[in-house]
Amino acid sequence: MTPSLTEINPQVALAPMEGVLEATVRELITAQGGWDFCVTEFVRVSHERLPLKVFHRCSPELRQGAVTPSGVPVHLQLLGSDPESMAINARVAAKAGAQVVDLNFGCPAKIVNRHGGGASLLRKPEQVGAVTRAVVEALKPLQLPVTAKMRLGFEDTSLAVENAQAIEAAGATQLVIHARTKVQGYKPPAHWAEIGRIAQAVSLPLFANGDIWTLEDYQKCCQASGVNQVMLGRTAMADPWLAARIKAYAAGQAFAETRFSDLLGLMLTWMQSGGSQYSERVRVMRIKQWLLMLVPRWGDLARKAFDQCKRLEEESQVIELLEAKGGAALMPS
Ligand SMILES: Cc1cc2nc3c(=O)[nH]c(=O)nc-3n(C[C@H](O)[C@H](O)[C@H](O)COP(=O)(O)O)c2cc1C
Structure with a gap:
C-alpha cells in the first residue's frame, strides 16, 4: 500500500533570501529545530x-563544515547563465568549503534578468540544462551534489515541465x-x-515553495501538489517554529501554536546575539523589515507593530516597543 504523504518523513528547508536570511538569521531560525537544510543568499x-x-x-558556515552552529547543513547558491563561468566558480565554492551547490533559476530582479540570469533562463530549458550539467560535471570529481531552485516559468508555465526535466537530465x-x-x-x-503536474514528469526529489504560512497551508499544499517536502522563506521569518510543527504533525504529535510575542522575543534575541555584529542603524532597519514581512501571516498585529516602529x-x-508588546529575549541555552 502506498504510504500517505505525511507517513513519509518530510524534509523542511529554509529558503535563500537575499538581504534577509544571512548567516546570523539562518542560525537563529535553524536553532529553533525542525530544519533539514538551508540555502544561502x-x-x-x-x-x-x-x-x-x-x-x-x-x-x-563554509569555514565550519558548511553547517550552521546548530548543525544544520548549508547549501551554497550560485546565480548565473554562463555554463563555463558557473563551472569554474562552483569549483571555487567547493574550495571555499561548499558541500552542496544550489542553482538559482528563479530570481525576478530586473538587473539579474537583463543579464540573462535567474528567472529569465526559464525561457530556455536547454540553457537551464547546460548550466546545470556544467556545474554537475565540475563537481563530479569531488562527489559534491548539485541542487536547483526554479519558478514555474517566466511569463507563463508552459515550459515548467521541460525546465524540470532539463535539470533532472x-x-x-x-x-x-x-x-x-x-511575472506573478x-x-x-x-x-x-502546478508542482503536482511537474511531479508527474520527473523522478528527482521535489520541494514545494511559496505561501506556506501555516500548518493548514502545508496540508493544502501537500494535497494540491502531492509533494510533502517544503521550503519556507518569508514564512519562516513569520513563524520559525513551523518546521518543527510540520515534523510533529508528520509524526502524529501535537505542537504548540506560535504566539506573536514569541517572534518579538526572537527579534530581541537576534539584536543581542548575531545581530550585534552590525551597526545599531542596520539592526533597527532589519527589525523594521522583519516586522513588515510578518504582515501576511499576522495581519493587524504586525501592521500595528510596524507602524509604531x-x-x-x-x-x-x-x-x-518589542518588550511592551510582550517580547522577551530567549535565554542562551
Ligand atoms: C527578500 C527576498 C530575497 C530572496 N532572495 C532569494 C535568493 O537569494 N535566492 C533564491 O533562490 N530565492 C530568493 N528569494 C525567493 C525565496 O527563496 C522564496 O522562493 C519565496 O520568498 C517564496 O517562498 P515564501 O512564500 O515562503 O517566502 C527571495 C525572496 C525574498 C522575498
Whole structure:
C-alpha cells in the first residue's frame, strides 16, 4: 500500500533570501529545530573567477563544515547563465568549503534578468540544462551534489515541465519549485497544483515553495501538489517554529501554536546575539523589515507593530516597543 504523504518523513528547508536570511538569521531560525537544510543568499557569477572571500562572506558556515552552529547543513547558491563561468566558480565554492551547490533559476530582479540570469533562463530549458550539467560535471570529481531552485516559468508555465526535466537530465539531485512565474512575483496565491503536474514528469526529489504560512497551508499544499517536502522563506521569518510543527504533525504529535510575542522575543534575541555584529542603524532597519514581512501571516498585529516602529531610530526605543508588546529575549541555552 502506498504510504500517505505525511507517513513519509518530510524534509523542511529554509529558503535563500537575499538581504534577509544571512548567516546570523539562518542560525537563529535553524536553532529553533525542525530544519533539514538551508540555502544561502545567491552568489552572483558573471565572467570572472570570484575570490574565496566572496563565498566566505556569503556563507561564513563554509569555514565550519558548511553547517550552521546548530548543525544544520548549508547549501551554497550560485546565480548565473554562463555554463563555463558557473563551472569554474562552483569549483571555487567547493574550495571555499561548499558541500552542496544550489542553482538559482528563479530570481525576478530586473538587473539579474537583463543579464540573462535567474528567472529569465526559464525561457530556455536547454540553457537551464547546460548550466546545470556544467556545474554537475565540475563537481563530479569531488562527489559534491548539485541542487536547483526554479519558478514555474517566466511569463507563463508552459515550459515548467521541460525546465524540470532539463535539470533532472543534467544530473541535479533535488529541485525546489517556487509555485509562481516571474511575472506573478510574490502575488498570492502560489499555484501548488502546478508542482503536482511537474511531479508527474520527473523522478528527482521535489520541494514545494511559496505561501506556506501555516500548518493548514502545508496540508493544502501537500494535497494540491502531492509533494510533502517544503521550503519556507518569508514564512519562516513569520513563524520559525513551523518546521518543527510540520515534523510533529508528520509524526502524529501535537505542537504548540506560535504566539506573536514569541517572534518579538526572537527579534530581541537576534539584536543581542548575531545581530550585534552590525551597526545599531542596520539592526533597527532589519527589525523594521522583519516586522513588515510578518504582515501576511499576522495581519493587524504586525501592521500595528510596524507602524509604531517605523519612525524609531534608536535601538533602545525599538527594544522598549518589542518588550511592551510582550517580547522577551530567549535565554542562551
Ligand atoms: C527578500 C527576498 C530575497 C530572496 N532572495 C532569494 C535568493 O537569494 N535566492 C533564491 O533562490 N530565492 C530568493 N528569494 C525567493 C525565496 O527563496 C522564496 O522562493 C519565496 O520568498 C517564496 O517562498 P515564501 O512564500 O515562503 O517566502 C527571495 C525572496 C525574498 C522575498
